[in-house]
Amino acid sequence: MSILNSFRLDGRVALITGAARGLGWEMAQALAEAGAHVLLNGRTPERVQPRVEQLCASGLSAAMAPFDMADRAAMQQAVQDALAAGRIDVLINNVGERDRRSLDALTPADFERLIDVDLNAAFALAKMVLPDMLARRSGRIIMVTSIAADLAAPRSASYVAAKGGLAALVRAIAAETGARGVTCNAIAPGFFMTETNERMFNSPAGERWRERVPMRRFAEPREIAGAALFLASDAASYVNGHTLVVDGGVSATFITL
Numbered sequence: 001m002s003i004l005n006s007f008r009l010d011g012r013v014a015l016i017t018g019a020a021r022g023l024g025w026e027m028a029q030a031l032a033e034a035g036a037h038v039l040l041n042g043r044t045p046e047r048v049q050p051r052v053e054q055l056c057a058s059g060l061s062a063a064m065a066p067f068d069m070a071d072r073a074a075m076q077q078a079v080q081d082a083l084a085a086g087r088i089d090v091l092i093n094n095v096g097e098r099d100r101r102s103l104d105a106l107t108p109a110d111f112e113r114l115i116d117v118d119l120n121a122a123f124a125l126a127k128m129v130l131p132d133m134l135a136r137r138s139g140r141i142i143m144v145t146s147i148a149a150d151l152a153a154p155r156s157a158s159y160v161a162a163k164g165g166l167a168a169l170v171r172a173i174a175a176e177t178g179a180r181g182v183t184c185n186a187i188a189p190g191f192f193m194t195e196t197n198e199r200m201f202n203s204p205a206g207e208r209w210r211e212r213v214p215m216r217r218f219a220e221p222r223e224i225a226g227a228a229l230f231l232a233s234d235a236a237s238y239v240n241g242h243t244l245v246v247d248g249g250v251s252a253t254f255i256t257l
């Protein structure tokens with residue numbers, strides 16, 4: 001098989017959470033362009049529907065799978081529906097909410113809520129898709145973590161803790177499922193100019209962040225797509241328990257010139 005063909009995903013089904021915008025949308029487009037049928041998730045069906053229509057209008061294959069990661073019953077129903085319609089070959093657990101409150105302001109209840117959506121829900125969803133993958137001895141689980149899994153920033157305690165836990169969970173899942181045909185990996189983005197970050201990155205404080213990047217620029221959302229396609233594809237057949245960092249060199253450096 002040609003190496004280029006090993007990046008194709010024809011006939012595969014991929015569920016991408018948080019795919020109505022931002023990095024999830026970019027990864028969903030990439031997988032669809034590579035031939036996958038993509039199931040787009042988001043909390044708001046009205047935001048997911050136009051994205052599905054956009055892909056279908058381009059001749060690609062997509063459907064909606066809307067649910068809130070905090071709602072496990074809705075999550076379970078969406079997974080059941082997807083499995084009843086076929087299967088899930090690739091899960092990209094992309095949802096990651098943020099809470100930028102300081103330690104002074106953050107209550108234990110706030111902390112628990114974010115851990116629930118960013119970490120516990122990712123575990124719950126992985127558990128829901130795994131039995132079918134393991135039975136078929138084939139599957140890809142990709143967790144979107146962050147460079148914040150290893151590098152802390154102020155006013156991010158719950159987010160940093162959730163992403164650190166998620167990065168560790170990737171290794172734990174990989175250790176158990178690798179021998180059974182399912183790989184589990186992470187993508188750790190750095191500073192991406194998504195809609196959510198636009199205002200902050202365009203502020204004077206954002207300029208300090210930009211200077212911290214050895215490449216001296218923020219990433220375009222599309223620059224996440226190659227990492228997702230690689231990890232979802234046969235090209236990554238022997239990659240397991242790995243975190244693929246996409247950060248322009250931030251986490252490799254402690255100072256920039």
Ligand SMILES: NC(=O)c1ccc[n+]([C@@H]2O[C@H](COP(=O)([O-])OP(=O)(O)OC[C@H]3O[C@@H](n4cnc5c(N)ncnc54)[C@H](OP(=O)(O)O)[C@@H]3O)[C@@H](O)[C@H]2O)c1
Pocket residue numbers: 017018019020021022023024041042043044047067068069070094095096097117144145146147188189190191192193194195196197
């Ligand atoms: N952007 C960056 O620079 C950066 C850096 C490091 C890590 N990351 C990680 O990359 C991932 C994506 O980041 P992003 O900036 O692209 O995020 P984003 O723009 O905030 O993602 C928004 C998408 O997530 C959905 N969503 C949010 N909460 C949800 C929930 N509880 N249940 C279901 N869907 C939910 C939104 O649905 P609605 O439209 O319904 O709200 C929307 O589709 C996150 O895990 C983030 O932590 C991003």
